Amino acid sequence: MIRKLISVALLAGLAACGAPGAQRASDTPPASSSPSVSSTAASNTSTGGTGSSSARQVCDSQRVQNMVGQTYSDSVGRSLLGSSNSKTARVLKPGQVMTMEYDESRLNVILNGSGAIDALRCG
Numbered sequence: 001m002i003r004k005l006i007s008v009a010l011l012a013g014l015a016a017c018g019a020p021g022a023q024r025a026s027d028t029p030p031a032s033s034s035p036s037v038s039s040t041a042a043s044n045t046s047t048g049g050t051g052s053s054s055a056r057q058v059c060d061s062q063r064v065q066n067m068v069g070q071t072y073s074d075s076v077g078r079s080l081l082g083s084s085n086s087k088t089a090r091v092l093k094p095g096q097v098m099t100m101e102y103d104e105s106r107l108n109v110i111l112n113g114s115g116a117i118d119a120l121r122c123g
Contacts, residue, residue: 056104056105057085057086057087057105058085058104058105058122059084059085059086059087059104059105059106059107059122059123060084060085060122061084061107061120061121061122063083063084063085064080064083064084064107064120065120067079067080067117067120068117068118068119068120069116069117070116070117071114071115071116071117072091072109072111072115072116072117076117077089077091077109080107080109080120081107084107084120084122086105086106086107086122087105087106088103088105088106088107089106089107089108089109090106090107090108090109091109091111092108092109092110092111093111094111094112094113102123103123104122104123106122106123107120107121107122108120108121108122108123
């Protein structure tokens with residue numbers, strides 16, 4: 001009898017952990033270990049976007065490939081956002097850990113050891 005109760009309790013606990021639509025315990029989003037230019041994203045969407053907040057914003061990294069080799073700064077980041085039609089940018093330094101989720105509206109700015117842009121990719 002005790003074994004059945006333990007089994008039922010374990011199954012109920014596992015079912016609660018994996019329930020679809022389960023909400024996070026806190027309302028704050030998870031912290032990111034990589035810096036981003038999200039503060040400039042708000043100004044980008046209000047000034048250079050399509051005018052509709054419901055319109056899908058898709059990154060186009062081909063439009064900013066001429067920036068490869070330039071030293072990265074905040075002003076360069078703002079320029080990259082506007083020119084690539086990206087909602088946000090993620091700046092990645094050598095050896096920095098990054099998440100693997102794909103975001104079609106994000107521009108990844110990959111820097112080399114001296115702070116120059118090595119690559120620009122969407123995702």
